[in-house]
Amino acid sequence: MNPTSYADDLARRARAASRLLAPALGERKNRWLGHAANALVTRTAEILAANANDIEAATRAGMSAPNVDRLRLTPARIEAAANGLHEIAALPDPVGSILDSNVRPNGLQVHKVGVPLGVIFFIYESRPNVTVDAAGLCVKSGNAIILRGGKEALASNTILHAILQDSLRACELPADAVQLVNTSDREVVGQLLQLNRHIDLAIPRGGESLIRRVAEEATMPVLKHYMGNCHVYVDCAADLAMAERIIVNAKCQRPGVCNAAESLLVHVDIAPTFLPHAAAALIAKGVELRGCPATCALLPIVRPATDADFAAEFLDLILSVKIVQSLDEAIDHIARYGSQHTETIVTNDLAAARRFTAEVDSSAVLVNASTRFNDGFEFGLGAEIGISTDKFHARGPCGLRELCSYKYVVYGNGQIRE
Amino acid sequence: MNPTSYADDLARRARAASRLLAPALGERKNRWLGHAANALVTRTAEILAANANDIEAATRAGMSAPNVDRLRLTPARIEAAANGLHEIAALPDPVGSILDSNVRPNGLQVHKVGVPLGVIFFIYESRPNVTVDAAGLCVKSGNAIILRGGKEALASNTILHAILQDSLRACELPADAVQLVNTSDREVVGQLLQLNRHIDLAIPRGGESLIRRVAEEATMPVLKHYMGNCHVYVDCAADLAMAERIIVNAKCQRPGVCNAAESLLVHVDIAPTFLPHAAAALIAKGVELRGCPATCALLPIVRPATDADFAAEFLDLILSVKIVQSLDEAIDHIARYGSQHTETIVTNDLAAARRFTAEVDSSAVLVNASTRFNDGFEFGLGAEIGISTDKFHARGPCGLRELCSYKYVVYGNGQIRE
Numbered sequence: 141m142n143p144t145s146y147a148d149d150l151a152r153r154a155r156a157a158s159r160l161l162a163p164a165l166g167e168r169k170n171r172w173l174g175h176a177a178n179a180l181v182t183r184t185a186e187i188l189a190a191n192a193n194d195i196e197a198a199t200r201a202g203m204s205a206p207n208v209d210r211l212r213l214t215p216a217r218i219e220a221a222a223n224g225l226h227e228i229a230a231l232p233d234p235v236g237s238i239l240d241s242n243v244r245p246n247g248l249q250v251h252k253v254g255v256p257l258g259v260i261f262f263i264y265e266s267r268p269n270v271t272v273d274a275a276g277l278c279v280k281s282g283n284a285i286i287l288r289g290g291k292e293a294l295a296s297n298t299i300l301h302a303i304l305q306d307s308l309r310a311c312e313l314p315a316d317a318v319q320l321v322n323t324s325d326r327e328v329v330g331q332l333l334q335l336n337r338h339i340d341l342a343i344p345r346g347g348e349s350l351i352r353r354v355a356e357e358a359t360m361p362v363l364k365h366y367m368g369n370c371h372v373y374v375d376c377a378a379d380l381a382m383a384e385r386i387i388v389n390a391k392c393q394r395p396g397v398c399n400a401a402e403s404l405l406v407h408v409d410i411a412p413t414f415l416p417h418a419a420a421a422l423i424a425k426g427v428e429l430r431g432c433p434a435t436c437a438l439l440p441i442v443r444p445a446t447d448a449d450f451a452a453e454f455l456d457l458i459l460s461v462k463i464v465q466s467l468d469e470a471i472d473h474i475a476r477y478g479s480q481h482t483e484t485i486v487t488n489d490l491a492a493a494r495r496f497t498a499e500v501d502s503s504a505v506l507v508n509a510s511t512r513f514n515d516g517f518e519f520g521l522g523a524e525i526g527i528s529t530d531k532f533h534a535r536g537p538c539g540l541r542e543l544c545s546y547k548y549v550v551y552g553n554g555q556i557r558e
Numbered sequence: 559m560n561p562t563s564y565a566d567d568l569a570r571r572a573r574a575a576s577r578l579l580a581p582a583l584g585e586r587k588n589r590w591l592g593h594a595a596n597a598l599v600t601r602t603a604e605i606l607a608a609n610a611n612d613i614e615a616a617t618r619a620g621m622s623a624p625n626v627d628r629l630r631l632t633p634a635r636i637e638a639a640a641n642g643l644h645e646i647a648a649l650p651d652p653v654g655s656i657l658d659s660n661v662r663p664n665g666l667q668v669h670k671v672g673v674p675l676g677v678i679f680f681i682y683e684s685r686p687n688v689t690v691d692a693a694g695l696c697v698k699s700g701n702a703i704i705l706r707g708g709k710e711a712l713a714s715n716t717i718l719h720a721i722l723q724d725s726l727r728a729c730e731l732p733a734d735a736v737q738l739v740n741t742s743d744r745e746v747v748g749q750l751l752q753l754n755r756h757i758d759l760a761i762p763r764g765g766e767s768l769i770r771r772v773a774e775e776a777t778m779p780v781l782k783h784y785m786g787n788c789h790v791y792v793d794c795a796a797d798l799a800m801a802e803r804i805i806v807n808a809k810c811q812r813p814g815v816c817n818a819a820e821s822l823l824v825h826v827d828i829a830p831t832f833l834p835h836a837a838a839a840l841i842a843k844g845v846e847l848r849g850c851p852a853t854c855a856l857l858p859i860v861r862p863a864t865d866a867d868f869a870a871e872f873l874d875l876i877l878s879v880k881i882v883q884s885l886d887e888a889i890d891h892i893a894r895y896g897s898q899h900t901e902t903i904v905t906n907d908l909a910a911a912r913r914f915t916a917e918v919d920s921s922a923v924l925v926n927a928s929t930r931f932n933d934g935f936e937f938g939l940g941a942e943i944g945i946s947t948d949k950f951h952a953r954g955p956c957g958l959r960e961l962c963s964y965k966y967v968v969y970g971n972g973q974i975r976e
Contacts, residue, residue, distance in 0.1 A: 509970030552927030
């Protein structure tokens with residue numbers, strides 16, 4: 141296999157399929173989503189057999205137990221993936237929807253209308269159910285997708301891909317709309333990233349090194365999902381019981397995800413009242429606290445935090461804690477150490493809430509709610525293909541609309557420019 | 559001067575200014591726009607003196623008369639630039655405006671709110687009035703701008719920049735929000751394009767080679783404004799008098815701009831009726847026609863078109879003409895030769911209009927109106943910094959809103975995730 145011609149062929153076929161898919165009716169796309177969902181369930185045995193091969197090879201290669209678990213498919217997980225497709229079918233079609241419109245003084249009706257981006261190259265790691273989600277979101281938004289999963293999941297992805305393509309054919313949609321890079325040759329990825337004439341967007345989802353590599357090599361736009369070093373700031377005017385509930389939820393409900401809190405900032409005025417109680421609640425949940433000198437003085441159980449701790453995305457039951465003198469210091473700390481992902485202020489002071497939401501530059505800034513809500517489902521966008529930490533094109537949760545561009549459709553009755 | 563440290567210093571100061579500018583009130587930004595507009599008029603003599611130096615050097619260097627004219631400032635042109643700033647002041651502030659919102663079942667109020675992109679690097683050619691427009695649009699949208707005009711305009715841009723900065727200081731806005739690359743060292747551009755930690759977006763405006771160079775070197779997103787090979791398709795169900803008015807306007811009203819028509823497609827059924835009359839009208843306006851064989855057979859005055867003619871952006875009084883057998887052939891021709899900029903169908907057939915607008919993938923697709931309307935002012939967006947031929951982030955005319963990103967601002971009353 142020649143990586144250049146392999147990549148070129150894949151991308152060309154995806155481009156051709158995207159042209160056929162763009163004008164496809166929502167009805168037909170939804171029929172495919174339902175068909176594929178049913179096929180996944182019907183063909184569970186085949187999927188499990190292929191997955192068993194991946195699991196066996198991964199175990200033999202010494203993959204860690206949590207990673208093997210991420211790789212594992214079960215009837216329940218396959219059903220969940222199928223249900224995900226049904227949920228995508230229930231979302232409104234972004235293609236052709238009017239995003240904005242205005243009638244000009246000369247009578248021209250100017251409509252801003254959603255259109256697919258075209259071809260999306262999705263590069264991701266381990267979990268094979270992501271294969272199904274990503275294909276569902278892309279086809280529903282009228283885009284062709286080129287899937288490149290982790291090599292550990294290749295057997296699982298190959299059968300999932302075959303099922304998705306069989307359903308495309310059965311529903312008279314172009315099978316090439318969902319393509320799989322069925323080789324672990326990394327050079328193919330490099331080649332695909334050169335093909336900006338066929339591929340409109342690359343979306344890497346995985347570790348930071350993967351994302352950096354894609355961002356550096358890609359000749360097309362890249363939607364990046366870097367880390368989330370998310371902060372909860374407990375203001376002097378906070379409801380302290382609410383603040384405790386929020387930091388415990390933000391830190392502990394699912395510590396391994398990007399919108400989990402990694403750092404707690406506490407206003408000096410309420411620190412002596414708030415921190416001992418909140419720290420006890422966090423420690424009871426197994427959280428290790430790493431604090432600034434003032435925090436350590438207040439709570440001798442806390443070990444000192446380094447600068448690296450304040451910048452860290454722990455993805456674990458570890459929390460950095462800092463006592464700040466003011467709202468300004470909290471905002472400055474977030475600007476310095478944060479990753480512009482998700483920050484929360486807990487306060488009943490309207491002026492503080494308004495300043496925090498205006499001045500903190502993150503994809504989501506919340507008032508009196510857990511950071512864990514920065515999510516496509518929770519924000520009402522439906523399923524998401526990732527949470528963008530970029531500012532260009534899309535920021536925060538990326539669902540169907542964020543997989544689209546737009547065009548201006550203008551109706552007149554003979555207008556010319558004078 | 560060391561290009562690396564020069565670029566780094568410029569970009570750092572722009573980044574710092576952007577942080578101060580982002581939360582600035584619309585009132586203050588509008589005051590600056592008014593102040594700068596007045597200062598431009600008051601200081602006309604200084605501007606004309608600097609411009610005279612540029613003009614003299616350009617003339618001495620043998621610049622062509624049309625290019626010298628583009629470079630020239632006059633009291634009327636300075637006043638027009640000042641009026642442009644007043645018009646930008648009158649536009650709504652995109653920063654903080656709520657683009658979308660929804661209330662979740664758990665009571666969370668999710669708002670999608672406009673925010674500035676940050677720092678914009680604007681690289682453009684000759685016309686010094688663009689300096690004023692671009693600075694006005696960026697500051698109004700809360701962005702710092704780094705201006706890099708053509709070296710022929712450096713004296714003019716230097717005085718314009720000094721005036722804009724004086725006004726920023728007078729209005730208590732950061733002067734570093736408008737920066738000028740005041741050297742013609744091209745290495746500085748290359749260095750700036752590396753600084754994606756300080757610069758959020760590069761916008762090249764000028765010839766294709768400039769745009770390609772910027773797109774290749776930039777490490778930050780680039781908003782590109784490539785060529786416009788715009789089509790007018792006259793359907794078999796067209797009002798032929800309207801079609802003639804539209805093609806004459808689209809081709810002749812201002813042939814040197816990107817949204818002027820470059821190609822005319824005519825349905826075979828009406829070609830014998832329509833083409834002789836329309837061709838006469840075009841030829842009377844000085845247009846040279848280059849036709850497909852069928853066109854040449856019908857109109858012996860027309861010379862044959864090559865494939866290159868059908869792909870060309872003439873920017874001149876030249877028009878390629880093709881007779882097509884069907885709407886499908888028109889759509890296919892546009893997909894093959896077009897540049898996804900602007901296309902018009904002239905028809906009274908609703909089904910044809912619906913298919914053309916759905917299937918032609920251009921930044922603007924018009925029905926019964928001149929291609930010349932694809933413009934920020936004409937679409938009601940206000941002033942524009944360019945017309946994007948990209949699909950990512952912004953497509954078509956880019957005004958204040960397209961210079962912005964967004965964030966999610968979420969209000970709760972203690973919500974946590976279960």
